Each structure stands twice: as C-alpha cells, then as structure tokens.
Amino acid sequence: MENYTYNSYTLQLEGLIVSQESTYPVFLFVFFSYLFIIVTNVGITVLVFNEKNLHQPMYLLFCNLPLNDVLGNSNMVPRLLLDMLRPPSERIISYYECVVQAFVSHMFGTASHTVLMIMAFDRYLAICNPLRYASIMTNKMVIKLTVSAWGVALVMVGILLGLTIRLNRCTTMIQNPYCDNASLFKLSCEDVFINNIYGLAYTVVLLTSSIGCMVLTYINIAVVCLMSNNKSLNSKALKTCSTHLFAYLIMLLSGTVVIILHRFPQYSDYRKLTVILFHIVPGSLNPIIYGLQSKEIQKFFFKFMSNKAFPLS
Template identity: 80%
Template sequence: MENYTYNSFTLQLEGLNVSEDSIYPVFLFLFFSYLFIMVANVGIALLIFTDKSLHQPMYLLFCNLPFNDILGNSIMVPRLLSDILLPPSERLISYYECVVQAFTTHMFGTTTHTVLMIMAFDRYVAICNPLRYAAIMTNKMVIKLTVSAWGVAFVLVGILLGLTIRLNRCRTLITNPYCDNASLFKLSCESVFINNVYGLTFTVVLFTASIGTMVLTYTKITVVCLTNKSKSLNNKALRTCSTHLVVYMIMLFSGMSNITLHRFPQYSDYRKLCSILFHIIPGSLNPIIYGVQSKEIRKFLSKFFKTKKVLPSLES
C-alpha cells in the first residue's frame, strides 16, 4: 500500500512480525495480560472509591494511574490482538482512528509522568510537613493536582498531534504495531523539522521536570529522615516512598528503552516489542506493587477473603 494515494484516509499497520508458530502464544500472552490489567486496575480503583478508610490523598491521587492504565491499554491492546490474527495486507486502519490512537498513546505516557510527579509532592508534604499535611492536602488540592496532571498532558500532546495532522500525507504504511506521533508524521513528504524540534523539546522538558521533581522531593525526604530519629516516620517514609519509586523506575526504564531504540532502525523489532511492553508492564505491576505495599489495602483484602471463606462454612 506504500504511496497508494495522496492523503489517503485508509492506512496500513505493519504490526508485529511474528512467525506462524508464535501467533497464538503471543496472542494469548497479550490477551491474558490485558485481562489482568483490566481486572486488577478496575478492582483497585473500585476498592479505593468504596472503602472510606482509603479516602486519603495518597490513594485518591494514585487512582489516576489505574484509570490511565485502563485507558491506554484499551485503545492499543484490543486492536493489536485483532491485527495479529490478520495477514499484513489486511491490517487496515482509518486515518481518524489512527490519530485517536496516537493521541491516547502519548496521553498515556505523559500522564504517567505528571501523575507520579503530583504523587511525589504528596509524599513530600506528608513526610516533610506532617503537621500541615491535612491543611495542605485538602480535597480541593487533590482535585487541583489531578486536573493539572491531566490538563498539562492534554495541552502538550494536543500541540504534538496538532503539528502532525496539519501535514499532507503521501504514504500509507504505519511502520509500528500501533499508531503514534512519529509514525504519523513519517507518512508526510513535507518538512517535519518543526515536528522534530517540538517532539524533542517535549521529551526533554517532560523528562527533566519528571526526574527533577523526583530528585528534589526525595532528596528533601532523605534529609528529613536522616535528621529525624523517629523510627515510625522513617518506616512510613520507607514504605510509601519505596512503592512510589519502584513504580516510577519501571515507567522510566520502559519509556527510555522505547525512546532509545527509536534511534536504531536496525532494532525495529525490539522497538516494537518494547513499545507494547511500555503499556503492559506498568499497567500490570502498578496495582500489584501498591496492593502488596499498602497496609490499608492489604487489610481490606484480608478481611474480604476471610469473609468469603466464612460464608461457605456458614452455608454448610
């Protein structure tokens, strides 16, 4: 379909290059990964909203991550599953659907950064200003931080895709398993200098702000823990901050690997795999990490399963 027609509204996805023997194992892996992501993230979000003891700023801010994981994977994985079962020539997608998929994909990555940044601020206030925590982290502040995280991501990604959809297209092949901004502007035969400059600036600013926020907040948290001899404070800091940092490092490593492999065309198959894992790995691990590390969530789950065990015995 390459150079099929000028400004075609029907595009072809290259998809994953898997052998015939690997199609069904890959399909099953993606299917069960997606199923787990949906069940785990919906479950933990419902748990936080229904259990009043979890109506704390830390958990309410964390709820942004499950919602983001659900949204990001729901746009990408089902489409990928259907394409795997089709021959390459039949993996067609409309231009508008491709733009929506690209927008959602970049929103997923950007919002993950901004949400983890506001969660770092919450941890900083809780540990460095515990007496003022309730006054600072009010419901109004939680709403402001949430709107800011999603609003900043929406504006940045909106400009990114806006610069791309202005371009005329002379190609129709998306050399990726799913649509993203780079794949879209590569369809154009016009100059994409502005797109490359904004894309690079976008990435540098986002990563600098994200990493800078983590370094600054955790440096101050470390100083407070070292100067304060309170064992309970240090245990609380270790428990909550280690969870946040593990989630951040998983997301950062996945994102950096994907960006790095974009610079090496000879590793395109690894890049494709990494771009898929960028969605699946954080979406799968986030609810597990927070579920295991959170004392409140563990308590709720233990009560829930104890109730489930008691009910059958009562019935018998």
C-alpha cells in the same frame, strides 16, 4: 496509485511481526496480561472508592495510575490482538482512528509522568511537612492536582498531534504495531523539522521536569529521615516512598528504551516489542506493588474477599 495514496484516509498497520509458530504463544501472553491489567487496576480503583477509610489523598491520587493504565492498554492491546490473527494485508485502520489511537497513546505516556509527579508532591508533604499535611492536602487540593496532571498532558499532547495532522500524507503504511505520533508524521513527504523540534522539546521538558521533581523530592525526604531519630517515621517513609519510586523507575526505564530505539531504525523489531512492554509492564506491576506494600489495601481486600466467600446470612 499516487492519487490513492496522497492524503488517503485508509492506512495499513504493520502490526507485531512474529513467526507463525510464535503467534499463538505471544497472543496468549498479551491477552492474559491485558486481562490481568484490567481486573487488578479496575478492582483496586473500585476498592479505594468504595472504602471510606481509603479516601485519603495518597490513595485518591494513586487511582489516577490504574485509570491511566486501563485507558492506555485498552487503546492499544485489543487492536493489536486482532491484528495478530489477521494477515498483513487486512490490518487496515482509518486515519481518524489512527489519530485517536496516537493521541490516547501519548496521553498515557505523558500522564504516567505527571501523575507520578503529583504523587511525589503528596509524599513530600506527608514526610517533610506532616503538621500542615491535612490542611494543605484537602479534597480540593487533590482535585486541583489531578486536573493539573491530566491538563498538562492534554495540552502537550494536543500540540504534538496538532503539528502532525496539519501535514499532507503521501504514504499509507504505519511501520509500528499501533499508531503513534512518530509513525503518523513519517507518512508525510513534507518538511517535518518543526515536528522534530517540538517532539524533542516535548521529550526534554517532560523528562527534565519528571526526573527533577523526583530527585528534589527524594533528596528532601532523605534529609528529613537522616535528621530524624524517629524510627517509626523513617520506616513509614521508606515503605511508601520505595513503592512510589519503584513504580516511577519501571515507567521511566521502559519509556526511555522506547525513545532511544526510535532513533535507531536498525533495531525497529526491538522497538516494536518495547512499546508493547511499555504499556503492559507498568500496568501489570503497579497494582501488585501498591497492593503488597499497602497494609490498608490488603486489609480491605481480604475483608472484601471474605465477605464474598462467606457472606453473612
């Protein structure tokens, strides 16, 4: 048995543990949540790219969020739904598939922070330096910011998973609804001190940078608004910033709960539920928040729907 489990390339997922009576209600909730995420996020992305009037830095940078939500949820939810309908003994996943799932999962979490940080930079320029906004936020700058957001996430997550895949494995049970870095290195019987140190540094650097960026951005914006007598500017600033800040706080809160519960094994059932909500909740709310707050998106959405419902002959 030891020869089989040592560095085995076949792993078993614990999956989401729910009572037999709750299986189908939970399945339907997760399924329709995923369907809503895909339809709304893909729809709003297509809308922004199809409408030339929406080809503005704010909307182009925002498109990174729905793309991230679609990738993150598509990586986790379909597999979770299938495993919910399988008996525990059949929840099998290959080691390579598990590594890929863990990589995409951490890319989703990290990119959520980096994308919202570049969006904060855009809001800062638009409100605090409006005269230079057009000259700074060119298409080239939008591309640079987007590449930076994904590039930083790629490097950080690449090192995180690189430190884990070097370890030998002596068990095969992934004690989580899906694969992530912590679940993978817990399979090892080797010393994971370096993994824990880098994981802690990774979390501290990401959260410190993210929170620091938001605090500095909104302090500067608040100062500009308080010193300005332009009610129109203040109203516009409040509207665009409240949308961005609300999206950030939802992501930060759900992610922080997951990180905290990872440190308390006795609350593992709550942690497994929160990691799923970390994917579903921001992905469901982001398109609603931006869709309801943005008059431009609303206008083009209703125009698109009216053209589909009453096409010109």
